[in-house]
Amino acid sequence: MKYTKLFEKGKIGKLELKNRIVMPAMGTGFASSTGEASDEIIRYYADRAKGGCGLIITEICRIDEETGIGTSNQLCATDSKHIPRLVRLAEAVHAYDTKIFLQLHHPGNETMGRLLHGKQIVAPSPVMCRIIGEMPRELTTEEVTAMAQKFVKGAVIAKTAGFDGVEVHAAHGYLVNQFLSPHTNKRTDKYGGDFFNRMRFITEIIVGISFACGPDFPVCVRIDGSEFIEDGLDEKECIHxxxxLESLGIACLNVSCGTYESGATIIEPSCFAEGWKKHLAKNIKANVKIPVIAVNTIKHPDFAEALLEEGVSDFVGVARGQLADAEWANKAKRGDDVLIRKCIGCMNCFLVANQGRPIECTVNPILGRELTHGDDKLVKDGNGRTVAVVGGGPGGMQAALVLAKRGFKTVLFEKSDRLGGTIKFGSVPPHKELLAELIDTQEAELKKWGVDVRLNTQGTVEECRKIGACGVFLAQGGNPIVPRIPGVEKAVLAEQVLSGEVKLSGKNIAVIGGGVTGLETAEYLSPNNQVTVVEMMNAVGTTLYPSVLHYLMERLNKNKVEILTGHAIKAVGDGEITLGVMASAAEVTRKADVVVLALGVRSNRALYEEMEASFDKVVLVGDTEKPGTIVNAMHSANDKAFVF
Structure with a gap:
């Protein structure tokens, strides 16, 4: 498909962009501990520029070292010492005719004292963000005036470093947004009260930047289309x-929504449909004449094209899509949509970020490691030697891909009639369709790189010998855990249910296991059955990102799924189950027509010893090595194939 609108040139102020694709700000943790642009972050942004993006807006950039620390390893523009490395960053992006804006940021009450070296966090007013749970100190009038100048200084640093413009972050409940919103601004001085007083802080920032950097230096403002919180900014006020802001002479608006207190609206899990919030940007665009950038949970190029055709925005913000695939834009331009690794909305990138680690991506094991694991770092020494990969799940497919890129003749054995491993079944529950697309993409990658895929074929020692393999990757996954209890033979496996092998309707069902598989299987079954999830621990879904778990539990509650924690399966009877109460060791009996086991897997190493006796190199990846998630399998397979 040819995307005419998506690859049409566009202008922001006097700045011309090669297309309508914008990579909006996303925190990475890739900067140096001193706030300078590290080699890692430069390569990360350069790869997205090389991948065809028209405009890159950097992650949140610190403008205040005292109270403005949003994350560790955060880009900084607080001192002239930061300029040299920012120059390198701008140059690396410009090499691909991509433009770059520096996003100026202060977290306000959406940070923690531990990041401020024990100092109290600050805000326009002593209003606590309930997600953070720390009461901020109100900034004095003099401090607010001085803070505006710190934003201006950050813009001057950006211009000096050769950036094409700046973006003032006035959304997501951060400091500038807190001045705009009546929810957080309770001040009685010149920076609080009526609309114009609440606008004074951002006015001083924008006017100051225009004066210091000149009228032709583009200033973009990221704003909310709605805060989605009680007594916060609604759609009408955001249009106002x-x-x-347009009257102040800014070059463009970047429309998002939400604050930490309505956080899922900022960074949506997979249950949010593409374009669910498009009306926010469309209504703002209808009321201004300057260009509008907007994020809309975009996964697919055809959807981005449709947004532009509809007039929702002038530029589309493709955020996590470009974490998942740095070549998102180039592949779309070539019409290689199936080869785009789409973001699956699993939230793993932010799950690890919340732990203070650099972000990583489930479907892109290269993210953040482009300097060490990029395709240009592959040692292409395969020289046509044959390698066998046994198992066609995501790990096996990733290993086969990397080996093929390295020049090995790669043969992938898959015992079933299609690729995908257990994520074939993981893609069946509601809102998991993107997992099926991941399988399609990996399959297309294998075809492109000439991997010999042999379906319905057991990867035995004999088969691997036949092809003359110099080594074997075992990626057979794991075997479902089946407890040794009376009557367990009457139970069925979650895999059998999700595959359609076992069909259930009108039954009283006990799903044993409150992990991801158990909860999603319960959701799948709940419209037509009465379902209870039994979990021996005191909580379910503990590995899921909070917003993913929140919405999943909301849907389970809506479908009247009972969650029974602190109980373990002891026996399966006829129409009933016996459970052990973990807190008291007592036993209870409950009705259950069907028992579905979702207790995880054990590593399947059935072939390991035999393979090891027959081949010099045998490599275990994914669940075959150690039970884990898709991200574990992808990273394990990628890295082991990288050094094989």
């Missing part, structure tokens, strides 16, 4: 703000 947009029109006011």
């Amino acid at each position: 703000i947009a029109r006011y």
Whole structure:
């Protein structure tokens, strides 16, 4: 498909962009501990520029070292010492005719004292963000005036470093947004009260930047289309703000939504449909004449094209899509949509970020490691030697891909009639369709790189010998855990249910196991059955990102799924189950027509010893090595194939 709108040139102020694709700000943790642009972050942004993106807006950039620390290893523009490395960053992006804006940021009450070296966090007013749980100190009038100048200084640093413009972050409940919103601004001085007083802080920032950097240096403002919180900014007020900001002479608006207190609206899990919030940007665009950038949970190029055709925005913000695939834009331009690794909305990138680690991506094991694991770092020494990969799950497919890129003749054995491993079944529950697309993409990658895929074929020692394999990757996955209890033979496996082998309707069902598989299987079954999830621990879904778990539990509650924690399966009877109460060791009996086991897997190493006796190199990846998630399998397979 040819995407005419998506690859049409566009302008922001006097700045011309090669297409309508924008990579909006996302925190990475790739900067140095001193706030300078590290080699890692430069390569990360350069790869997205090389991948065809028209405009890159950097992650949140610190403008205040005292109270403005949003994350560790955060880009900084607080001192001239940061300029040299920012120059390198701008140059690396410009080499691909991509433009770059530096995003100026202060977290306000959406940070923690431990990041501020024990200092109290600050805000316009002593209003606590309930997600953070720390009461901020109100900034004095003099401090607010001085803070505006720190934003201006950050813009001057950006211009000096050769950036094409700046973006003032006035959304997501951060400091500038907190001044705009009546929810957080309770001040009685010149920076609080009526609309114009609440606009004073951002006005001083924008006017100051225009004066210091000149009228031709583009200033973009990221704003909310709605805060989605009680007594916060609603759609009407956000339109009013947009029109006011336009009157100040800014070059463009970048429309998002939400604050930490409505956080899932900022970074949506997979249950949010593409374009669910498009009306926010469309209404703002209808009320201003300057260009509008907007994020809309975009996964697919055809959907991005449709948004532009509809007039929702002038530029599309493709955020996590470009974490998942740095070549998102180039592949779309070539019409290689199936080869785009789409973001699956699993939230793993932010799960690890919340732990203070650099972000990583489930479907892209290269993210953040482009300097060490990029395709240009592959040692292409395969020289046509044959390698066998046994198992066609995501790990096996990733290993086969990397080996093929290295020049090995790669043969992948898959015992079933299609690739995908257990994620074939993981893609069946509601809102998991993107997992099926991941299988399609990996399959297309294998075809492109000439991997010999042999379906319905057991990867035995004999088969591997036949092809003359110099080594074997075992990626057979794991075997479902089946407890040794009376009557367990009457139970069925979650895999059998999700595959359609076992069909259930009108039954009283006990799903044993409150992990991801158990909860998603319960959701799948709940429209037509009465379902209870039994979990021996005191909580379910503990490995899931909070917003993913929140919405999953909301749907389970809506479908009247009972969650029974602190109980373990002891026996399966006829129409009933016996459970052990973990807190008291007592036993209870409950009705259950069907028992579905979702207790995880054990590593399947059935072939390991035999393979090891027959081949010099035998490599275990994914669940075959150690039970884990898709991200574990992908990373394990990628890295082991990288050094094989």
